[in-house]
Amino acid sequence: MTSSADGPEGExxxxxxxxAGLGSRRRCEQLIAAGRVSVNGRRVDEQGVRVTPSDEIRFxxxxxxxxxxxxxxxxxxxxxxxxxxxxxxGGRTLQEFVGNRAERLFHVGRLDVDTxxxxxxxNDGELANQLAHPRHAVSKTYRATxxxxxxxxxxxxxxxxxxLEDGVARADAFRVVSTHGDRAIVEITLHExxxxxxxxxxxAVGHPVRELVRTRLGPLRLGGLKPGQSVELTQEQVRxxxxxxxxx
Numbered sequence: 001m002t003s004s005a006d007g008p009e010g011e012x013x014x015x016x017x018x019x020a021g022l023g024s025r026r027r028c029e030q031l032i033a034a035g036r037v038s039v040n041g042r043r044v045d046e047q048g049v050r051v052t053p054s055d056e057i058r059f060x061x062x063x064x065x066x067x068x069x070x071x072x073x074x075x076x077x078x079x080x081x082x083x084x085x086x087x088x089x090g091g092r093t094l095q096e097f098v099g100n101r102a103e104r105l106f107h108v109g110r111l112d113v114d115t116x117x118x119x120x121x122x123n124d125g126e127l128a129n130q131l132a133h134p135r136h137a138v139s140k141t142y143r144a145t146x147x148x149x150x151x152x153x154x155x156x157x158x159x160x161x162x163x164l165e166d167g168v169a170r171a172d173a174f175r176v177v178s179t180h181g182d183r184a185i186v187e188i189t190l191h192e193x194x195x196x197x198x199x200x201x202x203x204a205v206g207h208p209v210r211e212l213v214r215t216r217l218g219p220l221r222l223g224g225l226k227p228g229q230s231v232e233l234t235q236e237q238v239r240x241x242x243x244x245x246x247x248x
Contacts, residue, residue, distance in 0.1 A: 148184030
């Protein structure tokens with residue numbers, strides 16, 4: 001970080017904040033003046049400060065993403081598609097949906113081939129590493145179609161923890177969305193990232209999954225995005241994702 005007296009090195013802080021989606025440059029100047037911005041752990045409340053790519057910038061304690069060439073794409077992965085960019089056997093992969101983009105993207109985490117829903121692809125290695133790290137534990141919400149009806153005791157068992165072959169797994173939240181005869185739709189939220197964890201948990205309580213879709217990841221919701229459709233996240237959404245995955 002350099003002050004305005006140090007010369008033209010770097011880029012003005014308010015310009016970086018504006019590009020990160022915090023508002024107009026005038027609005028960002030007001031945020032700086034209010035002492036809500038820090039650079040390398042030091043609060044900044046003066047105008048004219050310049051920053052370089054190596055500087056760590058935070059707004060209200062949340063890390064600000066910097067590189068405008070880094071993107072994050074949210075895809076509604078259909079069933080029957082592998083969470084991979086290629087497959088030697090010729091199966092359907094993510095390349096089908098983002099292969100025409102100029103950026104070289106890689107998927108963040110994975111959904112098994114029989115699971116649909118929210119999957120992120122990015123060229124931002126730092127964000128991908130934070131989201132994948134167990135210590136940061138970003139919540140994930142799924143909707144599952146299971147045999148019904150589902151007794152009220154199932155939710156309590158899942159929240160208290162069920163014993164699987166690789167240890168105890170606990171749900172943060174669970175609810176029955178609807179029941180139609182012998183078919184029920186349930187919603188489960190957890191921080192776990194183990195392989196096929198939702199399917200194994202629901203099978204352990206006697207309700208094996210027939211269909212499974214991930215509807216939420218941290219602050220992101222699948223919303224009306226149809227299977228196979230993708231959308232590039234806004235700077236505000238990326239910033240919220242950084243905040244959810246940031247250990248600081």
